[in-house]
Amino acid sequence: MRFPTVLLAVALLLPTQIVAQSRQVPVVVEMFTSQGCSSCPPADSLVRDLSTRSDVLPLSLHVDYWDYLGWKDVFGSSDNTQRQRAYIASIGGRTIYTPQAVVQGQAGIVGSHGRDLETLITKFRDGGTKAQIGARRAGDTVEITIAPMQANLPRSEVHFVQYEPRAQVNILRGENAGRTLTYANVVRNWSTLRDWDGRSAVSFKAGYGKNLPVAIIVQARGNGPILGAATLR
Template identity: 45%
Template sequence: MTALKTPLTLFWMTLATAVAAGDNPVVVELYTSQGCSSCPPADALMHKLAEREDVIGLALHVDYWDYIGWKDEYAKPSHTKRQQGYARSGGRTMIYTPQMIVNGQEDVVGARGMELMDLIAQHKAEAPVAQVSAARAGEAVTIAMQPLSGPVAGDYVVELVRYTPMRHASIRRGELAGHELDYANVVESLDVVGRWDGQGAAELTVPVSDDLPAVVLVQRAGHGPIIAAARVE
């Protein structure tokens, strides 16, 4: 894990100040599975979210449906653990698919498009408390954080998420046997790359080993709210 560095370099001064406070996108995480017959409508919604500039949509495939006859090739145990962490943080006793979690806070059944759009609109209307910017240069990503209206003191994790914009699956068994499905913004890795106390501007640089698209999330530790997010430019 790379240590945070202050004060900020010229990178932050030129890049972060160019991003308006209102540009902070809303993060929507979809927990889905190729073994879940209720998931395709939510997967279709993720295609729509992936087209929006004001939303970062991420599909995290989970593994707890694999037992019914089809192993989801994009599922990761870490995705299931993240979903379980959200449940504990929110005082919920169960997890399910399809589930969408908005900015690490509210959850909604993934196929309920109108409820989801209402939640996205609510989060867009809130004044952001922090801002993050990220830029790739060669095999490294430089990330800069900045509180917007005074310190946002707390323990925050800085997460680098890499994803594939489109993946295809030919499902041969299970509840969706015979379906040919495309999945948008499939998460390949989600790593904690640093921490931030929210007290002032900070910067960190992390290595990357591939050219997959990536986003950065700044999230309160313990599966709390996501207070800032950005695509890696």
Template identity: 45%
Template sequence: MRHIVNAACGLWVACAAPVLAEQVVVVELYTSQGCSSCPPADEFVAMLASDPRILPLALHVDYWDYIGWADRFAQPKFTDRQRAYAAAIGSRTLYTPQMIIGGLDRIEGFSPDKTAARLREHLALATRVTLTVTRNGDTLAIRAEADPPLTEAVRVQLVRYTPAETITIESGENAGRTITYYNIVTSWEGLGDWSGDAPLKMNADFSGDQPGAVILQTTGPAGIVAAARVD
């Protein structure tokens, strides 16, 4: 939890040439309903989600629950994921809000200018992995190819999320506030590993109405090499 850097913001991401609808830059927001510094970042998720090239995902952590309000969306596994990111760079410190862009760039506190700058960099990167996800009923067909081949295996992950939900917070640092949260992650599961050499061909269950995403990420967790939105 840190002080807010900028409360009012806009996303200054320059328009680029059209890209495949499936290709997105993933922005993970680690947040908590019990964090007084988080609401501006929570609202910022809606702005990010309006850009089809960007997929913001809000992962609610549970380590602020003790100060008076248990976050209704928090899961211990999301705290574990944030802790793994910290450990990957030799740190034990966890922040809310914290944004992690593409699995690599970490932004502690709410800094829309810095976030926009990092997003511009990620959007300008050429991808070496072509990822296509096709939904047929309750089944996803996941296909990927790397050119040139990857030098290390990546984890294939399936994320599901709720687009929006409004919560009235009755106690804790945000007591009395009614806040709408966006792209609330409900599950983040590993489907297996891909060597990045031969083409990837994998199917996965995708029942229910929640949207989701397929994310290919190097272990650590570290860089996300490709991501596809699934509606």
């Protein structure tokens, strides 16, 4: 009976495609931070702690406006700075600062205030997810589905975020000179895939570039409330 053996051998020779499925995450925390900020390491430590949990997605967004202090943040981005500035119009505030945590696109606090941060995470987690997101990666393509979980959701944008789970940096100059800092969920690319009307279920595909974990975030236009998020590794 060599037939099953032959079938097995043929099957092993066929090309395989790894398929990954997404996981819905109730709460998104955006931590605006900088390697040139001496007040930021405690907030960065909070992000590392939060990154081990299943009920929250913390993202480190390194800004570039402290680079003049003597150390150019290796992850610093003017896009991250602009995103933080946009939150002034949507959630209030007089100016941008680090560390700042923005929770679910709706509330901003000092990023190192752990108790206040936990209170906001609990509040928005208990408020429930507004948009159901599913994603499936096969090769270099991600298939995404979005559906409303309640009526009258606002028009929104679908964001595609790639992040580095862990990164360690030796700081040579500036306020943190001489320190080796470890970061979690460092945003390396943030792009907007499309608009969503907030009413219809939609399915579409996106290209998968860098071999990094992905977050798919649905957020009301104008840096409004985050309606749903999912991660894909």
